[in-house]
Amino acid sequence: MGVHVVARQAPRSTATVFSLSSASSPILQIISSTLDNTLRLDYQAEGKPHSFASFHFPGTNPFSSETWVQLAVSLEPDRLTFFVDCQEAAVLLIESENKINLELPQDVLITLGSTLGKRDSKFSGYLKTAKLSLKAYPRRPWICNNLTEVESLVPSYQIKVVWPFSSDINKVEENDRLKKLERRMGELARVLDMVQNEIDKLQKDDRLQKLEKRTEEVARVLDIVKDEPCCPQPCPPQPCCPQPCCPQPCCPQPCPPQRCTEAKVPDCQTPACNPCPPQPRPPQVCPTQNCKEENVPDCQRRACDGGNRECSACSEENVPEVCEQQPTSCVVNGYDFPNGAVIPGGDPCQECRCVDGNMACSPVRCPALSCHNPVRHTGECCPQCEQCKFQSKVYVNGETFTSKRHPCLQCHCSAGQVSCEHMAASCPTPQCTHPAKHRRQCCPTCSKCEYERRVYTDGTAFTSAGSGSCLQCRCKGGNVLCSEEKCPPVHCSNPVRDPHHCCPVCKSCIIDGVEYEEGSKWQPEGLCSSCTCVDGETLCTPTPCPPTNCHHPTTITGSCCSVCDSCTYNQHVYSNGQRFTLPDHPCYICTCQDGTVQCETQLCPPLNCRGSYTPPGECCPRCPGI
Structure with a gap:
């Protein structure tokens, strides 16, 4: 390579x-x-x-x-x-x-x-x-x-x-x-060449499909323009009725003017006069009758939506039923409302409609609310929720927040209702092999490692639970690096394997070539100490002795404890009551008394001679010749 x-x-x-x-x-x-x-x-x-x-x-x-x-x-x-x-x-x-x-x-x-x-x-x-x-x-x-x-x-x-x-x-x-x-x-x-070829092919196919789709849309538009000389156009809202609607051309041929009471014009939509404020409609005059006018009572006040009809006889009984239709619209405060139309009123909690010439009102039904403190605005009947309570916390209307329990849920408060969307799919791909999620975060990062369903901080060394205790691992930059542990040699005859440790260990103790089993006791120094083998380690403790009340006790041969029956002073043993001098200080006379040595300075007599001298090993000087 x-x-x-x-x-x-x-x-x-x-x-x-x-x-x-x-x-x-x-x-x-x-x-x-x-x-x-x-x-x-x-x-x-x-x-x-x-x-x-x-x-x-x-x-x-x-x-x-x-x-x-x-x-x-x-x-x-x-x-x-x-x-x-x-x-x-x-x-x-x-x-x-x-x-x-x-x-x-x-x-x-x-x-x-x-x-x-x-x-x-x-x-x-x-x-x-x-x-x-x-x-x-x-x-x-x-x-x-x-x-x-x-x-x-x-x-x-x-x-x-x-x-x-x-x-x-x-x-x-x-x-x-x-x-x-x-x-x-x-x-x-x-394989890489094949993948690149497939990508190029898919890109070409996608551009071809878009071009074909656009061509079909243009063809449909051309067909519509060719087949329909005048497409339907709604008339704009009018200030009142029955004023004529404005012509609305959608092609070279304009729509003819329309009136609210006229028949439907082909290829043009019938104008809708609502929500224009309704105006009082003047009564239509019945056409000339074939009888005397006085024989047709109330003829001048009759108005028919479909147009007036002629009366064929001179008596009222001969007036056709079509000319005696009962009014189906409602006139309220001087305004005419068609049958089924909503009639506005001053009470927002009442809903009124025109029903067969009569105004029928019913109370407005408000939907059930899930919030505890709904708000009712002026001019409105039903209260509205302007807060959302989610996971024991209150959010205002329109607020976007993240769920405390599920950090990947992004939620929105709207009219008292909470809607949530899962955001895990939008997380970027981490550039490490074992990324981990932090608490209250949705997307994993490489600052920690997740290995065998456990999270480790960066730099932490741990033992792999699924691969045995001998595989030692370390978290580094979101990557887990593992290696086998090397066991040191054991020096006992029966090593023991602990399931929580990789290497075998010695439960016995080896002292001066002698192997002692786990829990055994021995006295390596006679009666003065006692040793025990615990988990392969030797633990020794001295034999306890009673306290002594002297300064220079003596340890008797065959015994561990010191006694005050004699004195041990400068690596010499003196019996109780014995007087002695120190070799380095001959002028000191010491006495052993109950395990304690007490010393005092010796007094020398005066000399009446010249040239006195002190012999080696003595304290007092002497005269020459003596």
Whole structure:
């Protein structure tokens, strides 16, 4: 595999240039630091999935020059080659037990300019070119005029990495894995091409469907204009009736003028005079009758909606019924209301209508309210809810809020009713493998880790409950990294396995090569102390002794406790009542009395001679010759 980048890194920065990661941890990463002038490669060796090896690029970090740098890294299981600008290639051999693991998992993620899940790894600077090759580079992927011959890539360095354990992988297995990797990368490339083709096809189909739909709409409009010479148009509200409605042309042919009492005009809607205030309608005069007018009482006051009819006889009994229709409209306060129309009144709690010429009123029925304090406005009959009570809290009308119990529910108060919408689908996708939700938050973040239905703070180390106690895990940036715990050797003959611990422990105690069982007791110093084995640890306590009332007690052989029958002074034992002098202070005379030593200064007699002297080991001086 090969990586080729052209980049310029910002000064005093440390960042990842290129990385490969799985869902749980990084696999390979190239890290450049202009702070300490280093360029290094971190990778997983074959057979060691939970351990990382690191080595540095020999020489100065090329990105420290703060100029554009061409860098190509050729990765092979047993060697690593660095190509920097037109410098000599650096070839590094890797020992067989620490070969680079190029067998990538199916969920491998390729990241340029950062390491997945690490916020502080982002590249600071400029990236001009980035290429990934499925095969190693046999030579640098650009032309250098100062290098005329093909580089032989002779190894110039050899890397040795010390691991806590090693495994031997033969050459046949390496070649098989490399071939599998190449086939897998080829399959992934073909899948990506197929997906891109499908996306292009769907985009073309979508544009074609929109164009066809728009064409059909235009065709329907053309058909309507062609078939209907005058489309229906409503007349605007009129100040009163029966004034003629205004002509409303919808095409070159205008609608004819209309009257409220006239028949329906084709292709034009009958005008509606409401909500114009009704006006008193003047009585229509009956046409000339075939009889004497005095023989038709009240003829001048009869008005028919369908038009007046002629009377065919001279007597009132001969007047047609159609001309004696009872009025079906209502006249209230000088205004005429048609049958079934609502008649406005002064009481908002009464609803009145015109029913067969009579005004019928009924009380307004108000809907049931769910709030405790409804509000009634002036001019309205029914009170309204202007507050909502939800989860023991009151919200005003029109307020939008988040549920306290379910942070993903966004709710709205309207007319006393609360409606909620689930917002989890709109959360952004976190850039980590194990994001966690904070309390009273809807969307998960990478500041904590959720693993096996438990939430851990960033940096917390824990033991995986579902994989046994030997799998030690740590939360870091929303990602959970796990590794097997290594058990130290035990030195007892019967170690015990605790279900809450990974490694076996010794419940017995080993002292000077002697093994004591759990709970056993012994006296290593005779009667003066007592020891007990508790959970593999030795706990010793001295034998309790009664208090002594002297300053220089003596411990008798075979006994643990001191007594005041004699005196131990300057590592010498003196019997009770014995007088003695101190070798270093011959002028002090001491006496042992009931375990306490008391000393007093000896008095010397005066001398009547010259040249007196004090013999060694004595207190008083002597005269010469004595």
